[in-house]
Amino acid sequence: MPDNGAGYQVPAGVRFFRWTIRPVFRGIFHLLSSVRIFGLENVPATGGYLIAVNHISIFEPPFLIAFWPVSPEAVGAVDIWHKRGQATLARLYGGIQVHRGEYDRQLVDKMVEVLESGRPLLIAPEGGRSHVPGLRPGLPGVAYVVDKVRVPVIPVGIVGTTEDFFSRALHGRRNMLEMHIGAPVWQPPIEGRGEGRRAALQHNVDLIMYHIAALLPQEYRGVYAGDEQLPRETTQPSLP
DSSP states (O other), X not given: OOOOSSSOOOOHHHHHHHHHHHHHHHHXXXXXXXXXXXXXXXXXXXXXXXXXXXXXXXXHHHHHHHHSSSOOEEEXXXXXXXXXXXXXXXXXXXXXXXXXXXXXXHHHHHHHHHHHTTOEXXXXXXXXXXXXXXXXXXXXXXXXXXXXXXXXXXXXXXXXXXXXXXXXXXXXOOEEEEEEEXXXXXXXXXXXXXXXXXXXXXXXXXXXXXXXXXXXXXXXXXXXXXXXXXXXXXXXXXXX
């Protein structure tokens, strides 16, 4: 997706790195596993949107980035930038750093700028790796950003990227990696203040998480398993 000329701009060096690294990662994942992608028709052709994905291990972000139709901007925990190898890839890709558990106005402004510029933004609402299959509670920061921009959320469920994925592949056991892309979710506007506002934010991130859970097998759903019905705020709201 090209930049629309307003707001957030991707540096030329970052664009070149993305252009070269994505096919490399596609080749690696095809070599180590069987890959299946479902729901590509749900990816918007234009405009900004937020990609919300489950996060078990270090493998979901590169897997999604490699096979997504365009190169999304990506948010990652700041500790990635302190790990050799991961830090280099994150820096060259132009990743956006986030400090877990902290409110960062500059970070929020940057994510809003990305979405307003018509680019997709990748984030894991759980706020970090779960290390085992099973969703953890979503954090309300994602809902806060989406409420400020009013863009759709594309839920994505990834299966097979367990922490032993690489070691299994090296021992000749090729995993099946699946990416399930759901229909766009439009969260309801946040209203009120104080505790009411916090509850509304959590409701909206839970809405996103339930849609991710619906794309995953039962053992991956974690705290979002069970017979709960999905909330109905799933389609684009009517324009005034």
